[in-house]
Amino acid sequence: MDGLGDGVFSKVYVSICNFLRKLLWAILAVGPIPNHVAVIMDGNRRFARTRKLEKEYGHRFGFLSLISTLRNCYELGIKYVTVYAFSIDNFKRKPDEVGGLMELLQEKLEDALKEESFIKTCGIKVLFVGNLSLLPEQVQDSAKKLMEETAHNTRAILSVCVCYTSTDEIAHAVQEACDENRLICTMRCNSSGTNKGNSDEFLVTLADLEKHMYMAHCPDPDILIRTSGETRLSNFLLWQSCFCYLHITKALWPEFSLRHLVWAILEYQRVQPYLEKMKKKL
Numbered sequence: 001m002d003g004l005g006d007g008v009f010s011k012v013y014v015s016i017c018n019f020l021r022k023l024l025w026a027i028l029a030v031g032p033i034p035n036h037v038a039v040i041m042d043g044n045r046r047f048a049r050t051r052k053l054e055k056e057y058g059h060r061f062g063f064l065s066l067i068s069t070l071r072n073c074y075e076l077g078i079k080y081v082t083v084y085a086f087s088i089d090n091f092k093r094k095p096d097e098v099g100g101l102m103e104l105l106q107e108k109l110e111d112a113l114k115e116e117s118f119i120k121t122c123g124i125k126v127l128f129v130g131n132l133s134l135l136p137e138q139v140q141d142s143a144k145k146l147m148e149e150t151a152h153n154t155r156a157i158l159s160v161c162v163c164y165t166s167t168d169e170i171a172h173a174v175q176e177a178c179d180e181n182r183l184i185c186t187m188r189c190n191s192s193g194t195n196k197g198n199s200d201e202f203l204v205t206l207a208d209l210e211k212h213m214y215m216a217h218c219p220d221p222d223i224l225i226r227t228s229g230e231t232r233l234s235n236f237l238l239w240q241s242c243f244c245y246l247h248i249t250k251a252l253w254p255e256f257s258l259r260h261l262v263w264a265i266l267e268y269q270r271v272q273p274y275l276e277k278m279k280k281k282l
């Protein structure tokens, strides 16, 4: 085919694809659309290994998969997306792999900071969740900068769990709740001039804990997707996932595509009435 024919062909192709995507979103929107989708992005290394690539390429392809999944969720009107990017335990991997991952993270953060980035043009708010002080300083600075520059965005919220584990989140929330209660109690005792506080005020309630969770800015997830066929939660959102639909797919994370997402949502729509009933029983 000559150059002109090629151009026309690709234009027609793109408009057909766009039309089909819109049609697909319209069909899915007949059922309940999840408000919050959480993903354990597993399988980058296996993807690289089975294709005899360097590990780094597994992570790079994984990143592409993240962007296309974000775009799909965004077009479908899913407000909250949370991804498990790096666990505290991942720091125990070989230093060169951890170093490579941090370089990749830094590179992608710099891309996201550009005005024409997907994050900025779509008006997505980005939050990094976890103990950021474990990250290299440069990465911490870029992450904070991206959070500041997108803080006013409201159309969608992406939470990136880095240096995160659920147990660390819970321990941290307990610590903060206790500190807060102790402070309140001391102030009351001081102002009433007695040394004896009411011991009930030291009680930490469920609401206190939830307020101090790293994920307090989000409602609980409706779907938790795990790729690469593993059936574990791996210390991710344990507190928040009591009533969410757990979707396991065999696809490795870099292979995760539109059809996998659509399938997960259809399955969610099938069980959603039951999940809602369970929540109401509480």
Ligand SMILES: *[C@@H]1O[C@H](CO)[C@@H](O)[C@H](O)[C@H]1NC(C)=O
Binding pocket: 131, 133, 134, 172
């Ligand atoms: C973050 O991790 C560091 C190093 O392990 C620790 O000293 C610090 O207390 C942690 N911070 C929070 C907020 O958990």
Ligand SMILES: *[C@@H]1O[C@H](CO)[C@@H](O)[C@H](O)[C@H]1NC(C)=O
Binding pocket: 183, 186, 187, 190
């Ligand atoms: C309460 O009083 C003690 C000494 O009486 C003081 O050291 C402490 O800072 C006060 N705490 C608050 C929160 O005001």
